[in-house]
Amino acid sequence: MKRRISFICNKNLVEAYVNPALTLLDFLRKNERLTGVKEGCREGDCGACSIMLGSIENNSLKYEVVNSCLFPIADADGCHVVTIEGINEIDLSPIQKSFINEGSTQCGFCTPGFIISLTCYLISGKQLNYADAIDSIGGNVCRCTGHAAIIRSVKSIMDSFINRNAGNEKCIDYLISKNYLPAYFKDIEIRLMNLKRQTVPEKLRNRLMIAGGTDLYVQRHDDLILEEEVDFIFNTGNKIYTENNSCFVEASATASDLGNSELLKNIFPGFEDFIKLFGSKPIRNRATIGGNIINASPIGDITSILLSLNSSLHITDGLNERILPLNEFYTGYKTFNLNSNEFIDKVSFKIPEGEYFFNYEKVSKRRHLDIASVNSSAFIKMNDGIIVEAKISGGGLAPIPLYLEKASSFLINKTATGNNLIASINIALDEVSPIDDVRGSAVYKKILFRQLLFAHFNKFFPEVITPEILI
């Protein structure tokens, strides 16, 4: 079941008739012989395969970085794919020069990925700053330099942007003028508008659907290529919106969509920082909440957050919709209440009002781009000094993403005293049954969970939940 797919690859139009599940990595390296795109892991964890993906959104061109090893070529249809070779039209770009000057490359295997990620960050058109620049290469691993020299390069590049007088010059034009991008980028927007995306396939029931592919390509890459009939869930439209005091998030919304959402930031101050602990930038650009829920990992981060917001799933078979509370969805390890002809359409939760607290905690071996050892999310709503709503979730503590039923309901109608809060922590500890695995021993996870609950309450009620309790 080959498909016709066309996209602009660097400056050339590519028309391919291929297996749509083929990864862009393989296509670029083997068919196009663009070997600057490297394969380091095929699991989204090294960034050697990073490419820039340009597409038209709301009538303008935007770029984001993705891991080509987890990216089905079908999703490149109608887009602009940029590899390191696509930057090389010009003399060395200031990023490339700075990597040479600072010794930010040694063996060179990771280098194109870093340069692509940083270049993509500059095109983002956002207000640039050092922390975001570092975050933009958080998905790239360099085993040789240990990143110290790369950090120097980032600093020097960011310094050169301090004086950028944005004016009304378009970001891409500015970058072309400063040699960060070759001139052909000028025409890409027009070219893409003329290059129609093929019609988006209907979501076909009973087929394996690839959303972001960040889970599927890691787990079942060979099956996707050889065995499965697959289809694709494309990102479209306005994915996060409110209606009748509820917030709706479409299943195809990505982690980046969540992190960029002004709406969510307003409801939950600091929300974007929680999302930054999810994967890396290229993973967040692809990983969808639908995929996160269906992945059913006991340590799924978004699932954990959604549980504490008392979210509901809107499940459809294309004709009828049913609504199911997320905390009733999972039936056991990686099993859930979904028929083979159904898919998740969206998720909703009530927008909280009045006095409320929300916090998310995640501890993993490495702070960034790592799966949690334990995570926990807590939501508490107060009325007149009384807790009227409490929802606590925890990941890595049971075969499913866990809603802490007893600990949460214990708090309802109680005052937020140290005694009550501590009592609920002790109840929660009895509700969990972690196991020893590669992410930590059961003993560790239990203690860690206790600490994270403490962290929530310490943030919410610092006067009563004080460090002395720990010491």
Place this chain on the structure above:
Amino acid sequence: MKNYDWIEHVKGTSKFADDLPVVEGTLHAGVFTSPTAKGKITSLNIAEAISHPGIKAVFTAKDIPGKNQIGAIIADEPLLADEDLHYVGQPIALIVGVEEYSIKQALRKIKIEFEEQKPILDAREAFEKKELIIPPQIFAIGDIDNAWDKCDLIIEGTADTGAQEHLYLETQIAYSIPKEGGGIKLISSTQSPTAVQRCVSRILNLDMHKIEVDVQRLGGGFGGKEDQATAWAAMAALACNLLNQPIKLKLSRQEDMRYTGKRHPYSSDFKIGLKTDGTIIAYKVDFFQNAGAAADLSTAILDRTLFHCTNSYYIPNVKATAYSCRTNLPPNTAFRGFGGPQGMFVIEAAIHKAALKLNLQPFEIQAKNLLKENDKFPYGQKAINCVARKTWSSAVDKFQLAKKINYINEYNSINALSKKGIALMPICFGISFTNKMLNQASALVHIYTDGSVGISTAAIEMGQGVNMKLRQVASRIFSVDISKIKIETTNTTRIANTSPTAASSGADLNGKALEKTCLILRERLLKAAEELLKTGSNEELSLNNENIAVNGIKSNLAWDKLISFAYTNRIPLSAHAHYATPGIDFDRSAAKGNPFSYHVYGTAIIETTVDCLRGIYEINSIETIHDFGHSMNHIVDRSQAEGAIIQGLGWVTLEEIKHSSNGRLLSDSLSTYKVPDIHFTPDKVSVEFLENDFASEAIFNSKAVGEPPFMYSIGAYFALINAIMEFNPHIKIKYDSPLTPEKALLMLYEGKELNFSTPRNK
């Protein structure tokens, strides 16, 4: 000076083995491996796999025409397991097919049955069961038995260090192409082309001259491709030989992690005796090295552990014993530091433990015992041009140790749930292969008629910048621009009998050989120039900036003119020379001698912060004064040092190799094995150059840099321990690296109940 290779890197145009275009008819190979850590094959059925679509052949041990043996030092490792299985991931069969996906499927169709036996995973258990690769190795100096009486304090303990995955970004790969006369050309991602050539010759029963090994560059090696690139190359060659078709064999990341060896985990017992003022009188240590299932390079690594067991300290009475223990894990192998870090960790643990007892700061004991000029190492060599104390005192001054300590004390007194710790770490590392034979190299230089230069040596470029250093050597001697100089691939037909590019010695050995070769050519050229310039007798000619200078003054004879004149006059424009490091010797049986041509020194100060609520931490700074000799390339050397330091930080913190109780690797992907990422990099990594001109066997006095800085990171372990002790002073420290966030949290709350007691009056 900028590195020319880097221009290609930033453009993504450097060519790694997987980037080279494949020739027509190329097939791919996949490896079927042992599902058990210990057992005997009772039946192996490959029929179904062979008939899988797209599969051309399946090969097993019985198809090997020569000897089924890849052990380089000790012949104890088959290429393909015949009957006995020794570790999970041990190669058993090779599947060859037209494309990679179907090979993956066919691999699942091989049916194996075996008798399972109980594996040994732990070095001490192997030691108990007398599973030793070689007899125990002992280094001793002074009189340990009578030294204990002279000590005021004697402390005993254990210290463990973990395995480490190399995680070179380019996985193991080999591409084998048939040549006429039954020969083979191998593109291999190896640090050791001759090892590959020798092994393939043995496996295929072919003369070595029939096997050409060619290496452009590696996407990182770190020791992981010194001995362990060989097997994959041999398999590709085997299939190529049997099918007479080109074969590409590339491991996926997960295969690479599962099938290849790591840094050796060590478990050690120490006993240290000191005076109350901190002077170390005696040190006894037993090292139990987890070698894995075969010798590989373990015995050489064991040696280096012994060589570095006293790190940078002078200790008059030492007895160090090392056991290489055979277990049922993939054979462990070379990794930056080559056993040195494992040895140094133990002496640092001993000092730390002693300091707690003596109520001293560990750095007080460290400072007191640092090596001085002419002090003897336990193997009898004297510390010459020793800058151990100099680097220490400059670090203390330059990085303002006293001020740091004040600041940390202040911080710790006002923060209940966040604590800081500090540690110092001196290093001393010997340069040379400890196997004398390997300390040789040769170089081949061609000058082409247009004046451009092509250089072949045995050095493998894998990110360490050796190509650039070689260019600099030639450029300096010929006084021509770097752009005129090209470093060719490393190829066994151009340079025979290569030593591995390892032991930090690549630039020294090959640089010296190249220097010699270039000098030969320079002499010839100057002689030719004399004829041309027809000068009087007292005039001195030299090469100067692509020109010939007479008594230092530019002549009208340019470099390219001279070359073309030389060619016309039939003066040879190619030369080859050989270099052997002078002055090194080591008597194995007495364990005494001068194995190293020089030592590298340095001192680091490390500051860390522990989040005592979550058990997570940061390494805030690592600042070092490092002895580079007279660095010939600051950018390359600094980046090397930083990279080594941070790789070391990973080793003592995040990087944790976990196996199931039956020997299966659990941390077998990048999602479960975490290496430092950019957020983990300390805010401050400073590498200050201590310029020191005394290292005549270092090329241009520029000391070897690859490995030594790795060991600064050991200090981070102790800085973290010190921070944790600020929160929970009563812990029993296990000295068990890596200090993962899990271990940190468990230490922070050691001795406390799980359930919180409810707060008073609240």
